Amino acid sequence: MTTTFPFIATLVSFLLPLVAAYGYNNLEITSWCGQTPHPESCNYFLANSQYYSGPVIKQKPDFFKALLKVTLERAQHAESNTRGLGPRCRNKLEKAAWDYCIELYQHTVERLNMTVDPHKPCNQYEKQTWLSTALTNLETCRAGFQELGVDGYMLPLMNNNVSSLISNTLAMNKEGGSPPDDYQKGFPTWVKPGDRKLLQSSKPEASQQANVGGGSTT
Numbered sequence: 001m002t003t004t005f006p007f008i009a010t011l012v013s014f015l016l017p018l019v020a021a022y023g024y025n026n027l028e029i030t031s032w033c034g035q036t037p038h039p040e041s042c043n044y045f046l047a048n049s050q051y052y053s054g055p056v057i058k059q060k061p062d063f064f065k066a067l068l069k070v071t072l073e074r075a076q077h078a079e080s081n082t083r084g085l086g087p088r089c090r091n092k093l094e095k096a097a098w099d100y101c102i103e104l105y106q107h108t109v110e111r112l113n114m115t116v117d118p119h120k121p122c123n124q125y126e127k128q129t130w131l132s133t134a135l136t137n138l139e140t141c142r143a144g145f146q147e148l149g150v151d152g153y154m155l156p157l158m159n160n161n162v163s164s165l166i167s168n169t170l171a172m173n174k175e176g177g178s179p180p181d182d183y184q185k186g187f188p189t190w191v192k193p194g195d196r197k198l199l200q201s202s203k204p205e206a207s208q209q210a211n212v213g214g215g216s217t218t
């Protein structure tokens with residue numbers, strides 16, 4: 001018993017500075033990152049003050065915001081890195097694929113920026129659209145090099161973790177928040193009212209629901 005106290009005291013004095021420096025949130029960040037498809041890149045960029053220097057992450061919504069912020073910053077960094085690689089192109093094909101990628105990286109940054117723009121808040125569904133467009137742009141860039149058969153040299157130089165980060169934000173956006181409000185009476189809002197009637201007439205349950213929604217009594 002007498003030897004236990006000094007041991008615990010040593011342990012506490014060793015752990016306290018760690019807790020003071022990071023708060024308890026680093027453990028939570030690790031656990032939230034564990035719910036993403038690429039936990040390594042999530043942890044790598046969020047737990048590192050070199051990459052993430054935003055507001056303290058306390059709750060899961062803070063975590064999602066931080067993830068978006070870090071993703072946008074990494075995408076900007078990747079864009080300028082890609083631009084700088086121009087002189088490394090060794091032939092016309094590499095130059096063509098690179099040119100296209102510059103444009104695609106620029107679009108990626110623009111789309112990611114739309115998910116964090118405080119002047120134009122967007123809902124969860126819109127965020128999902130911008131994020132998946134951003135991801136598609138990066139995939140198209142890669143595919144461009146592959147289709148021209150010149151993916152061996154330039155692509156490794158353009159290596160970054162932006163696609164993983166975007167996949168992570170896509171996954172977290174899907175999980176958090178309320179479901180998109182784009183379904184009315186069982187049909188997406190993009191189905192025109194006329195078409196809806198047509199579809200409803202061939203779908204007994206839906207038309208029943210529509211009647212209930214319209215307030216008719218039976």
Ligand SMILES: *[C@@H]1O[C@H](CO)[C@@H](O)[C@H](O)[C@H]1NC(C)=O
Pocket residue numbers: 040041044159160161
């Ligand atoms: C990508 O993330 C890994 C950790 O998952 C890290 O080791 C690596 O340095 C990162 N690469 C770049 C280019 O940032």
Ligand SMILES: *[C@@H]1O[C@H](CO)[C@@H](O)[C@H](O)[C@H]1NC(C)=O
Pocket residue numbers: 076109110113117
């Ligand atoms: C993001 O958008 C805002 C306003 O729409 C603009 O001021 C800012 O420069 C943009 N940032 C990037 C990285 O594109």
